[in-house]
Structures are given as C-alpha cells and as structure tokens.
Amino acid sequence: MKVAAAQIAFRYRPQDSATGVTRTTAKRLAEVLGVDETQVIHLALHELATKFLPQYEADEGALTKTQLNQLKKSAPKPKGGNTRSSLFEVESA
Secondary structure (H helix, E strand, C coil), rough: CCCCCCCCCCCCCCCCCCCCCCCCHEEEEEEEHCCCCCHHHHHHHHHHHHHHHHCCCCCCCCCHHHHHHHHHHCCCCCCCCCCCCCCCCCCCC
C-alpha cells in the first residue's frame, strides 16, 4: 500500500488574482517578511486556518435549564443598586 507523500505540488499563477499569486509576488513577500518562499506559504495558510477554522473544541451545546438554575443559585447576589441587565433570561413568575 502506498503512503501519501508529506508534500504537495505547488504551482504559482501566471498573474496575481483573488485565487493565487505569481512567484514574483511570493518573492516580494518573502523579502518584506524576511523569510523564504516556503515560509510565506505557511504563513498564508496559518492566517487562513486561524480565520476560518474553529480555534477551540466544540462543546455540548446550550446549557440545560437545570444547569442555568445552578449557575443562578451559585452566582453572587448584587450588593446595593439595581441590576440593569443580566446574562440570563428573566422568567416571569
């Protein structure tokens, strides 16, 4: 069985566009950033990953009513003054 290579083929575009850059642009970026062309590609991919991929593990979703009630009971009560807003929905009694 063949093992997938740890590298991919990368082709620069013949002209700069919204979907790619020329080697000239990559070289200019490398010079400005003080890195090599490969590092420019890694930096660009890292920026995309940070922008579009979740940066944390998914949780179990919204809190249950029981969990909300536990939080309300354990939260310190305000001392003096009025509460102008709340993190929790206020239930009508």
